[in-house]
Amino acid sequence: MSQGRIAFQGELGANSHEACAAYFPDYEPVPHPTFDEAFEAIKTGDCQLGMIPVENSIAGRVADVHHLLPNSGLKIIGEKFKPIRFQLMVNPGVKLEEVTTVQSMAIAISQCRKTVKRLGLKAETVGDTAGAARMLAQTPDRTRAAISPALAAEIYGLEILLRDIEDERHNTTRFLVMTAQSEPEPPPFTSPCITSFVFRVRNLPAALYKALGGFATNGVNMTKLESYMEDGAWTATFFYAEVDGRPEDRGLALALEELQFFSERFEILGVYPADPFRARA
Template identity: 75%
Template structure:
């Protein structure tokens, strides 16, 4: 297993690339076209870790990731929150007033409407913010620019014409750090922790209410509870959840014990330190 590589989904210069560099500066970030390929790279040992986005403060949860987590065979060992900033960039020599077309993914330009509207530019869609920077670098068009992270400008030799142009500066993406270790070392005992788990309730009346009752009676905070259909089945709903604490804490242990009575599937996906970003005002 390589101990100096971390997998992410996207192209070089993407927000996930920046997140890898910030969290693990000694590791080599390795891009993958899909989430499945990034998970597989960790599972096979080509990369030691994976950095996977799971939700955004504006766009909500990242599609498909929660479906992949239970079947990935990987464990969650950490979380990182990354403020998202967008830069308007172009090839050297291009001026802001020269721009007529700006390339980016719709989510990115949707977050930069005020600046882009003031420039009166036409938007061109790309599948990834980093890809938009690459596209512009490959076309020496003095009227074309891109909206992408600052790292993309550095990688593809572009100049930043306007920085941090997003309309909402609280835009933040949460990433999970994944490993192929079956039993990763527990987090430091002094660190506040999060436990991620999945479960499927039995097809019984009030099964979810009863399954969650143990968390309330034992004073355990559920910080996330999301449902989705598994394999297209309509009769049983799958849930991804996160609780404050560790499985060995008495309250959480009792809550899990009660949950098991009303769930036909239950699996802990990881126990990891809570990112200090959670407590920032």
């Protein structure tokens, strides 16, 4: 019996769907065409959780998500790292030597370009990796293959000819687990934690330098700092940051106090357990 619903962006069989199935097997995965719609489903309560990709070890950050996060009204309650594996799949019975064209999302093709080049295939881009598999299933073609996650082959009845064809084995996507709860249950104190927050510095000379000084003097490790453009202005004064620890830790508490003194806006987006993948990477 399902414990609830978890929203993701993309089609059934996408990498985000695989992440939902792997980490929240008791939740019903619910696909959405856009990140805006996935966020809205969480906010309205149609879905209790969201599995949202924020960065990839090859492609970098997911820009749409980072612009939605600060004003989403959602909270981060977890992070999950998922190795990205791509499969070359075809309609049942098709042999590799019959295939002349491969279709997938542009970024997936680029991450499998060595295999595509070795096989001498013509690449055609579509909007979604799982969508490439669905389209191939709906319109069978013995000369075509799709580059998609393994789950897509299972869902759409395709056969995998070549497994794990990505160029780089370190290809990994980091997902954030989101909720609409305004005060989610804090993680256990036995778990190493990450604190994510946004802030806008005051209009003062060297404001960012002063705002961040407390993290260095209090020995707090800042693992991410990214700037945003607001309202078309070319001055970057709005930032998203992640640090090791939780706000109750004395060092981080002092650092955040100093940050807020030099900021006109400050909001914690989430305090959540660090994925064990961090220690293995």
